Amino acid sequence: DILNFNFHISPKIALGLFARARSITNIDNLDPKLAVLAENGLDYSQLWNQKLNEELVNINHLSWTEYGFNYGQVVMDKGEHFIKAGGSLKLLSGNAAAYFYTNNFEYNLKNADTSFLLQGDFNYGYSQNIDDYINGTSQNYFQRASNWGVGVDLGAVYEWRQGHEKYQYDMDGETGIWARHKNKYKMRVGASILDIGGMRFQKGGLSRNFSARSTNPFDLTVFQSATNLYEFDQVIDSLIKNPGQDWIADQDTASTFYMRTPSAFSLQFDYHIWKGFYLNATSMINLIGKKTDTKVKVPNQFSITPSFDLAGIGLHLPITYNKYSGLRAGIATRLGPLTVGITDYRTLLARGKVKGVELFAGLRIPVLYGEIKDDDKDKVSNKLDECIDIPGLWSFKGCPDSDGDGIPDSMDDCAQEPGLAEFKGCPDRDGDKIMDKYDDCPDLAGISEFKGCPDTDGDKIIDPKDQCPELAGELYMKGCPDRDHDSITDLEDLCPDNFGPKENKGCPDTDNDGLFDYIDECPTVAGPTENRGCPWPDSDGDGILDRNDGCPNTPGPKENGGCPYKDSDSDGLLDKDDDCPNTPGPKSNKGCPVIEKEVIEVLKTAFDNLGF
Template identity: 35%
Template sequence: MKKVLLVGIMLIASISAKAQSYIGYLTDNYSGVNSVISNPANIADSRFKTDINLVGASAFLANDYIGVGFSELVSSDFDYDTDANLMLSSNNNFSGNVDILGPSFMFNVGRTSSIAVFTRARSFVTGNEFNGESLDDLDDSIDESQDFIVNEGDFFASGHGWAEAGLTYAQELMNKEEHFLKGGLSLKYLKGFGNAYVTGRNVTIDYDADGATLPDSSTIGTLESTGDLIYGRADDYDDDNYEYEVPNAKGFGVDLGFVYEWRPNYEDYVVTGADGEKTVMKDKNKYKLKLGLSLTDIGSVNYKGSLIDNYNINNTITQDDYDNIEDSDDLQNLYTFTQATEDMKAGLPTALHFNADWNIKSNFYLNFNTDLSMRSAGENVLRTANVFSLTPRFESKWFSFYLPVSSYQYNGLQIGAGLRAGPLYIGSGSLISTFTKNEIQGADVYAGLKIPVYYGRPKDSDGDGIPNKEDGCPKKAGPIENNGCPWGDTDGDSVMDNEDKCPEEAGPVENNGCPWGDTDGDTILDNEDQCPDEAGPVENNGCPWADSDGDSVIDKDDECPNEMGTVANNGCPEPVVTAEVQKSLNEYAKTILFTTGKSTLKDESTPVLVDIIGILNEYPNANFTIEGHTDSIGSEATNQKLSEKRAQAVLQFLITGGISPSRLTAIGYGESKPIATNMYKDGRQKNRRVEINLAQ
């Protein structure tokens, strides 16, 4: 050791912290087994049948103490004093890590769970709370013989290397179509390769350029210091032979995570087999929004029999003492030194991760990720810095491209780029920033090879949405309900059997494939029958004739369809024989003439009788009596016979003229019903008469 250990550590530990791995790549749904690093739940319902990682490596180093331009850094004449830009503060930090993912693989166990086995080697260094403002000037002040005071206080630096062998189990916890939740747990066996730390407690250094007077009266600088330095390490390194043995160190770690997916278009990713069983597509991302939450690196490695050196540096030494320090033995001669052997526990860099992934459209995504350290700076503590990343990406099965934009605690904005092409993944979270920023405060890079075995979409040759292995007709499109086969047309009527209500009997499309029937049996088919449930004649389009007035005479025969009548009168109401009609009949009857003393009708009576027939026809349902009367001349018996014969003569004429015999009755009254006196000629003429009266 060329300089005092304290000063050496302070000069080294002047930088700031972040230790993320595979930046950008782990947001990819096709990162496979690698994704267990950030969230063990990721491998459930993944896009892989299996995924085998051959090797992957990620390296990261960053700080908030020094910045260097890329062109100066690669220049052959780079000079730290002139080309480096120091960003000094009372709280400078640093961190670096190397993360190697060795042979690892994942596979699915049934439809809802997955298992991963992974190997990993990691090394990690961090430093926190160093007073960079004071430390940068310490050596210069001593060399230039200038007074200087360093009030360092507490500071921490630690380094750890270990290997992991992990087993991850992930399981679907909820699948309610639109809402999906999965969880995962990783158990890790840890094997320590080495651990060391340096802690300063209440450290101060006061350099006085003329602090001591030599015997020759010249002066020399003095270095007055206070506080404690603690140096702990695994005691498996032989300083003399430079041989390293793997220490007796092991431990266990746990990672725990959950992922929620919102799947508003869930039905678009469901395939229904011919048996009706629904299967969700494994080869497709189904979410519009995905939220992940995980807690990683819970645990520690226990180093048995480690050495803990304690230097109490409350002393004043000269500049010559300072310049002659070569190793820790020289420090032990200058300061109070104690050493203890005890077990040393190196905690893992526990961190909380939140991830939100938005499927903008099709293959384009926008990811927001944050990593928050769950450990505070302290003795032998590894901690990540808080980081916020926004990563747009294009993602497909065989190719993805990422453009992460990240804001790191202590280190500002970084822009990177990465890609995945089949088995290769490569990238950097700071690639663009490295070539564009004037000051590089950190850089990272990752690369790896794997063997991905993706889920393919079930083959569907006919494009009917039913996989060939479940399709009864894999080369002909058909509906699920017909086992993936097209519907047939058994009866050849152009109506498919699934819509044909009479699949084995030809019929027109408009009757759902059934032949037209004759429901009412009126010989008119139902498609032409305007009254298919009521029998009716052809001339009335299959409907029964109506009887609007309900007189049992159908309208077509009813001469008075809106007025109730009789069948005999063609549906019209019967005329009523009024007193005027009766009088008219009798006026006609008085003019009927007979041959004197006989029942023979005179010819001049014919017109009168014809008119009477006309009147009787107007009342077809009325019955009449024909009454014969005589005067009193002659014997009563003779007059009776004469009256009867004359009534019969008129009745016969009327029957001959078309009047129904059933309507007529002939009666002779002789001289029994005179209407005038028979004493005079005029009266006797009135009594000789024929009357036609309405039968009561």
């Protein structure tokens, strides 16, 4: 990497810019027998006098520079399940490219200098700028030698976040924030497609396609004079011009060639064992087919990497296998921004001749996410907390509101009691616009005239001291009404509009006859109850009340029930003294008439003869 710069524009979106230079050389489908012959300059008799086949021998080289833009985004965040996806769009600048491939290549060597059989189709080419290197006229390797190309990387990652709650917190008014300074996954699976794309180059002047059909002994020493591509091309050119027609130039009408970048599919699995210990498995699978002529590729590869990884230090032990390098056991360490390692530490322990050691190093300067500081643990970060040492609320930038009334303590004159903003945080429980601390009746809405106490009936006596708070009354009656001013409350006064004594329940009895005036038909004259308070009359003036007087309108003695005595026979004797009240008679005969003696005798004789 020349430069790789990534940053977040939000907690869920990251962007990046990068520039990197890459170079890959591939040799594919090379039979080990040909490799042995090449290593020994064909001087290997055990492979002489044998017909050998080389199908699709392919040699490719590509050096290029990438300028790219990264984009990544969280696409699902459901607590325990988390997915992010992203990609890179790359502008590709080819620096140099070359290819060589064969088809139907067969040969049979008589010895190191002569072949019995040499035939096949051969194509080779290179980017035009290599002509300048051949001629020694160019020294700028990184100059663009291709048309601009486009490349794409795509990928996605799934994380299983077991116990995700311990990685989330609330801060600065947000809830469920992920702790970005910690790895949160228990298991992570990723998949990506890499290096889709390529570049088109102008062919160099010595690029050519030709065929060899030599079935007769052929002197291979003609190639010994060729020490560079130019001289090799001259040898091929001379062979083609030979009238024997064993070497044939194939027509190549293309002035350009397209070199593909090493497209591959990668699958990654990562398991968080415990604390800083992890186990990773990664596979890389080449996506470019064998029959693609101009391309570079990565080998199919699988690796397992146990690691210990913390923010400032890491130790990795990659075990890797691919068909070219076989099994390798590497080691790498990270100390701060610096990473150094070796792809196969066994070379350090090998005895005898060691052909090479592959080392790598990298410098990466991350801006690490740290734990957000919150000294007073009030879920307001120190950088935004205006009361950094006192727990408070986000709504007040970390300053406290002890009574929870929505007014910070610094502006609250009654910080321990919930109150109202209009009273600088002091309470007015009864809502009468008089602060409780100045209100003699803090739980009853009142008026300022009475220091916050109510006077519901408007009698100038506050309700707490008014025994009749809803009825206007008198101070001497403790606020209860007394319309007749008899010192008996109207509620207890049977005659609230007439002055009366307490023993009469507030009703008057003017004549003191025991009947209240309102039921006394003669309120100013004493009278018995049975006559509704009026006195009984004596109409005839005989001293006997009419109610006891048999003759109320005629005077009479009491012993005759108030009636006068009668003299029915008008003989001068009252009937009570008259033995014959209906027959007049002299007083001397008690009112009976006097009978002569002769009459008496006649009557006696008559009665005696009646015969009863």
